[in-house]
Amino acid sequence: MSVFAYPSETIREAEKPLLEAGIPLMARAARALANRAAAMVKSDHGQVTGTRICVLAGPGNNAGDALFAAATLGRRGAAVTVITLFDRTHEDGLAAARAAGAQIVTFTTALADGARADALSELSRSDLVLDGILGTGGRRGLPDHIASLIADWAPHRTGRLIAVDVPSDLDPNNTGAEKRLHADLTVTFGGLKTELIDPRVDEFIGTIDVVDIGLGVDPGQATAELLDSDDLVTGFPRPDETGHKYSRGVTGVLAGSEEYPGAGVLTTTSAVNTGAGMVRYLGSPLVAEFVLGLHPEVVSASGRIDAVVLGPGDPEPEFVHSLAEALTGNRTPVVVDAGGLDMIARTESMAGTWLADRPLIITPHAAELARLLSRLLGEIITAGRIGANPIRWALRAAELTGAIVLLKGHHTVIAAPDGHVVLPAPGPGSLATAGSGDVLAGILGTLAATTAAHVRYDSDDRTHPPREWARLAGLGVLLHNEAGRRAVTASGFADALAEVVSELIHGVD
Structure with missing residues (x-):
């Protein structure tokens, strides 16, 4: 615990x-x-x-x-x-x-x-x-x-x-x-x-x-929280008996491109298997064909979304622009991974961008965070410097961007802009493989959508403090870890999520 x-x-x-x-x-x-x-x-x-x-x-x-x-x-x-x-x-x-x-x-x-x-x-x-x-x-x-x-x-x-x-x-x-x-x-x-x-x-x-x-x-008064698998068991958001698909959350996925269609499939599969009430695919029609061929329950039409995953597989700019227009003026949570980080790096703060004033989770590894910080600080920050002091640099990035920064690695560090840190227990070495981050992004997007939907339907409080979003991201890492213990490839992780989430919701016989 x-x-x-x-x-x-x-x-x-x-x-x-x-x-x-x-x-x-x-x-x-x-x-x-x-x-x-x-x-x-x-x-x-x-x-x-x-x-x-x-x-x-x-x-x-x-x-x-x-x-x-x-x-x-x-x-x-x-x-x-x-x-x-x-x-x-x-x-x-x-x-x-x-x-x-x-x-x-x-x-x-x-x-x-x-x-x-x-x-x-x-x-x-x-x-x-x-x-x-x-x-x-x-x-x-x-x-x-x-x-x-x-x-x-x-x-x-x-x-x-x-x-x-x-x-x-x-x-x-x-x-x-x-x-x-x-x-x-x-x-x-x-x-x-x-x-x-x-x-x-x-x-x-x-x-x-x-x-x-x-x-x-x-x-x-704590400045950090350490999470383990018991926290996942107690903290995973389970569907309510009286709920419906919208109360379980609608996850929007803008991932994959004609050049990298697999990222869209992995991210969407992960979102579906994490237990979203609905998943909308928002990207390339070509990738949508692959996605719908595997998951006919995914919707490709526009409509309500409670959280969005953006970035895996470098989605084409026209789809990013359409998403920006759709989200302007609201507080829909966004999870930004991989290529999507570049849009943050192009500005010194989030003020004035469509990503501002909303719950935002970014998921860089050390090299991606180094590129981001180098642009924001105007000096060379190397991946080696970040690896030598990951908590410090994750906190610095959170301060600069206003985002929850999930710095991926064997010891994943999750930093909130208020200085709070969440440290989930390390996962297995099998997670270090291509596409694993896409799977994590889909998990985080669905957990964010579930949380936002809960606020929409069941709570008078429309806000969550940053440390609660950081903790939610920590639960996502723990869920990713459990999938990693049951497979050795990213597609295997995405598929294994269905079994892990079923056990969390229904228990183990």
Whole structure:
């Protein structure tokens, strides 16, 4: 189910009144950390007793969480060693670890040379290491004596590592992965931190376990939402028993051309199989023949539409102009993919164009977004720069265009103009094939049409905030992922959608 991510400052602000009221937040965090650590060593070694636990202790509260957790593990029979890395650490936590029998190795800057052998020996023979070095305020590089210790330990590491709250040195711009800690598990407290959702730091985080310590953070303060397949099951729009074809949404498809007719077929098939009440094909008569030959339920005559898919297969300009005339003056949602992105790139803002003042979803891959941003910003933006920081560039594009930007890739990033980000779970590698984006566009168009039709018939509220459209796009990606798990070609994905959507609507026997 959905997990919301918050800036670290938001989590700290939520902690303050509870700490002032004497709520033992550190005790809650340390207890949860000890339980996760015990589960890990039991999984690996069958029991806690006799295992070796090492704490890398920094100067702050992360060290306190780790030290109190290590004290608990020591009382359960683990052999605990604490390596202190600064001139100070969490005093109460260190006292608790000592009382539970922990051995202390002091590895500060002044004493590093003399203690290096002992520190390396303890790390190398540990079954589990707890990274309590730095928290959310200390991600700008580890001191040299710590970085060199980690680099020396890395070739000899045999045990596992849990990062406490966030991995130390999580700055995504830092280089030298051999001098950084690679966690198997990150146990974070109070809420998911936005630092942990950046795709650039995946290799340092491992699995993320969010522990509720009672902060009660308002999801409205979140800057990102992570979606998984459970969200698709609960959030997919199902037809109402009393509904009709128009209340289910009419999807308009302007995709394909005489040069690329297949894109029109894929996009339309996808729209039909996603469950639209009706699909209108709005493009080339030649492509319409192919479409109607496969899907006689598709309508090629003009009429009501609740959302439009535009762009796959470079539709001819005359059909784009006709669509623009038909949509001028209304707020019909539009999904723009592939060649359709060029019409956005030709203007520095959406103001004054027929695409303005309506829900707009654009679906570039990194190279397409690079071309778009290069035109909008007047400088060279490369696909490599976008791949190195996809969240940043997706947000920048959303700000510039006013659109929901769905940046396609293994880690798809969906950015809204208000700064909100939606991150759907990654799909299978089979989705990386020609025509896959056309299928996704048809899915998004139908979900947008269904949402718009619902507003038309069932709601007094005619608007949806940008983050709701971003979430809808995230559900579309999850649906695309499920189709990708059942086929290996784009036409296979489009066909598989019928089975996936049937299961979502009717359930699985």
